[in-house]
Amino acid sequence: MSAPSPLHLAVALDGTGWHPAAWREPGARPDDVFTAGYWAGLVAEAERGLLDFVTFEDAFGPQSSHVTEPDERTDQVRGRLDAVLIAARVAPLTRHIGLVPTVVATHTEPFHISKAIATLDYVSTGRAGLRVQVSARQNEAAHFGRRTFPSLRAEDRDTPAGRELIAELFEEAADHIEVVRRLWDSWEDDAEIRDVVTGRFVDRDKLHYIDFEGRHFSVKGPSITPRPPQGQPVVSALAHQSVPYQLVGRSADIGYVTPHDTDEARAVVAEIRAARADSGRAEEPLHIFGDLVVFLDDDPTAAADRKARLDGLAGYPYTSDAQIFTGTPGQLADLLLERRRAGLSGFRLRPGAIGHDLERITRGLVPELQRRGAFRHAYEADTLRGLLGLARPANRYAAV
């Protein structure tokens, strides 16, 4: 039996951490969350740990303790900066790590997103990705004033109205990704010719109208930004149920999933792989990453106590769509290697409290995985695609 391929590891950055009381931990630096230095420091630490990439959360409204509605709490972090711009700000300060901001497909223009992520790929010389998200929140729709959504509580998601809205939002997200990808390809790699003899800067035969016509978008193209260094930056999405699994299978390079045990992981992987095959892309590589919220300490009791203490400060026990892990880096390594057998190729770890848990990932978990021969000892590539073992895609418009 050949050695299994090394794990891929990402960290999901959000404010001071995923626990709503994380900002009250010693070392949380809640005053600095809106400064460039804060984010530069976090990403530098992730890069020290040789992680594949970091993701940056985002939304068009304040954070909330409710899943679907805004709240009026004053005891939790509220406010966040634009994720694409945070990624751009740290790009020139890093060399290897991938930068994957969240983009909300529901309220943005694919033309703008395409050029923004292409440009992130230029400023990071090939380390850009994006994480596509939909938003069904009424309050966020009201910030744009273009459309209204039905009131939808978390428990309404499985009603006909809920299913219809979710299907529509994901269909729109799929079209959004399709437009963004076509725009990246709308310039062939060698379109800029600078031919002094004929006076032509570009060969216009290598620029392509994408002529996308769909229910939500009609976009002509070409992009104003030339094809980015990776050709196609890496597209990712978080998925919890069948409709988003379809999106991942059809449109993404990485899917983040939230199984709570190995059997569930196996089932989710099978469903996404089947969706991939149904969309005719079975041969194209697709990473499926497990998402976990992690509280890490050298003593497992200390980690559980820390989570309990934060729950006490928040006034309720923190729950998550993802499994919440409390324990030692060694125990987490055990869990990850076990879960990998279910077909997960990597993990996106959400630090419970960034000020504490990010370093436990980079300086505890990573050395542990290295000892077990399951993680890199040095960056082996300069691009995010390179780190993930994804080839640079051919341009769909280029004459063969």
Add this chain to the structure above:
Amino acid sequence: MKQIHLAAHFPGVNNTTVWSDPRAGSHIEFSSFAHFARTAERAKFDFLFLAEGLRLREQGGEIYDLDVVGRPDTFTVLTALAAVTERIGLTGTINSTFNEPYEVARQFASLDHLSAGRAAWNVVTSWDAFTGENFRRGGFLPQEERYSRAKEFLATATELFDSWHGDEIVADQESGIFLKDAQAGAFVHRGQHFDIAGRFNVPRSPQGRPVVFQAGDSDEGREFAASSADAIFSRHSTLEAGREFYTDVKRRLAHHGRTHDQLLILPAATFVLGDTDAEAQELAHEVRRQQVSGQTAIKYLEHVWNRDLSGYDPDGPLPDIDPDPGEHTIARGRASVRMFRDPVAVARQWRERAEAENLSIRDLVIETTGRQSFIGSPATVAETINTYVQTDAADGFILVPHITPSGLDDFADTVVPLLQERGVFRHDYTGTTLRDHLGLPHPDTRAEPEAEAQVRGLG
């Protein structure tokens, strides 16, 4: 003595950018932008400026290929530049037609946070269906609504910037109070173009709001700038035209309750430097020949004639046929085409001038498209710039070199020290924000929410 404001425009999609020069580098790679920004910062410029394009230009139904084609996303490059510079302002053009206020306000507020107070927004408008074909809303905006939407867009974004007053974040780990106001960022805007409400989710940024620039020479554009902008970009090629514009725009400020120094007038200008004035003139002549090739001249003429003129000899006389009055314009995605409102009259004027001065097509295009230019030795250029500023033809200039990215280097090394010697340009930055560099006040937030004020007014 007035202090001069200087800024630099990264050259891009226009025929003044000489991409064929062996010294010309990439217009896309970040290293080019970093070099340009660092040079401008080394020279203590107020800001650097990036234009925007949302559709590749076309002429005669084909993508226009003689100029630089392609550029990066404005916000993304400006924010990345904040990482490799410390003081210089970061100004970007962002269209108000194909964007939404909440998103753009978030991006500018984020840029201002991530640059520690260096963001500026050049508000422009568009209405054409041609550009709209790249966006989900399409080309929906009637032309007469362009300034009305732009004004409301800016007003709405300002309401969002002001929805945080700046003291809401307490972040007291001990007491557990992060926000002192549960409604921080609350806003309601009910208007003709935008009907939105909720909470803005970026706390007040270091400058309060980005500095606002505006470009546009029309009466409406001047009024818009006088009412809402911190600086106006203009293009006037002579001292007299510059003074006239300056006087007119500054005069308008009082109608909007603003003072003379609350709006800076910054024309765009090109420059060519030589060891001597004569050498610079010679170089400038060569540069103009590079900028206006025979093909470029013919293509430019087609904007007025609105028909295919590819059969004409650029070194020969102007066409004696009249422009095609057809509705369909031969060139799309170009702002300059709108300058020729009466093409038949323009064509007649140009023919008369060409005959009187014995100019070929190419000569004429070179003569008519020359922008505000400073040509000469460093001493001459420094003197000329200072004269323009001290005699109120401008408050400073936005310099547009013709070579990317090194076109600013000589100016920084030779002209700037001469201006510093004269005491009309800073030796070093005295502040950290763009507002500091421009001498603009920090904006006040509303003392109290409008709704509360109304209630009290009624009481």
